[in-house]
Amino acid sequence: xxxxxxxxxxxxxxxxxxxxxxxxxxxxxxxxxxxxxxxxxxxxxxxxxxxxxxxxxxxxxxxxxxxxxxxxxxxxxxxxxxxxxxxxxxxxxxxxxxxxxxxxxxxxxxxxxxxxxxxxxxxxxxxxxxxxxxxxxxxxxxxxxxxxxxxxxxxxxxxxxxxxx
Numbered sequence: 001x002x003x004x005x006x007x008x009x010x011x012x013x014x015x016x017x018x019x020x021x022x023x024x025x026x027x028x029x030x031x032x033x034x035x036x037x038x039x040x041x042x043x044x045x046x047x048x049x050x051x052x053x054x055x056x057x058x059x060x061x062x063x064x065x066x067x068x069x070x071x072x073x074x075x076x077x078x079x080x081x082x083x084x085x086x087x088x089x090x091x092x093x094x095x096x097x098x099x100x101x102x103x104x105x106x107x108x109x110x111x112x113x114x115x116x117x118x119x120x121x122x123x124x125x126x127x128x129x130x131x132x133x134x135x136x137x138x139x140x141x142x143x144x145x146x147x148x149x150x151x152x153x154x155x156x157x158x159x160x161x162x163x164x165x
Contacts, residue, residue, distance in 0.1 A: 004096055005135035008105050012133075012142075015150045019140040026136045028100035030065045036130075036139060037065075044130050044139070045123055047102040049095070049115075050074075051086035058086050058094060062104050063120035063164045070165065077162045078118065090114075101136040104147055108155045109134075117157050120164040124148075 012019060022040060027033050030046045037044050043065055050059040050071075057080060061069070075083045088099055094114045095106030107117060123129065123144070130141045152159060 005133045005138060008108065008133040008135075011108050011154075012105075012140075012151075015146075015154055017142055017146045017150055019142045021133075022130075022139045022141070023137060024139065026100065027132075027139075028136065033065070033139075040130055040139070040141060042126070042128065042130070045120075045126075047104065047131070049086040049091045049102050050083045051090065052080050053082065053084055055087065055090065058090060058115045059083065059118055060095070060102070060104065060107065060115050061118045061120070061162070061164075062123055064122050067120070067122075067164045073165060074118070074162055078116075078160070095134075097132075097134045098136075101132045101134055103132040103134055105131060105134050105151070107157045108151065110155065110157070113156060115157075117152070117159040118162050119159045121161050122164070124161065 033044045045062055046065045048061040048069055071083050094110045096109040097106040126144050128141050129144050130139050133140050
């Protein structure tokens with residue numbers, strides 16, 4: 001895809017979603033986003049692209065940035081054998097994103113629903129969330145309800161709530 005960020009912005013506009021944009025140097029980890037946290041004024045969430053051991057099922061976990069991912073706990077809640085990180089090839093094929101740019105907005109491109117969306121219960125308590133527009137040189141802030149009530153229904157994705165401790 002040529003300019004995934006602009007395509008994503010266009011999709012948000014089509015859905016009537018307003019957002020604030022923060023452009024920055026490429027961010028590859030939640031630790032690198034610490035300064036952006038302060039600028040935005042609330043905690044940044046992290047996104048993990050996961051799969052089962054044999055790469056037969058894929059998951060996008062959207063969780064609070066300061067929490068540690070414990071594969072056993074989340075795997076048990078979902079009812080699958082121990083999860084591992086998904087590979088870059090499937091990430092691009094299904095979500096049109098590269099490592100460092102993982103975002104729930106990638107679900108807009110998963111038209112065949114290969115990826116299951118998991119959301120940390122604490123994220124549901126946030127009024128706003130910050131996410132990459134499928135490119136890690138920008139972060140956008142949207143209403144959490146816009147993700148749940150507009151974006152996910154528009155791309156035909158449901159979500160499952162998990163508790164990340």
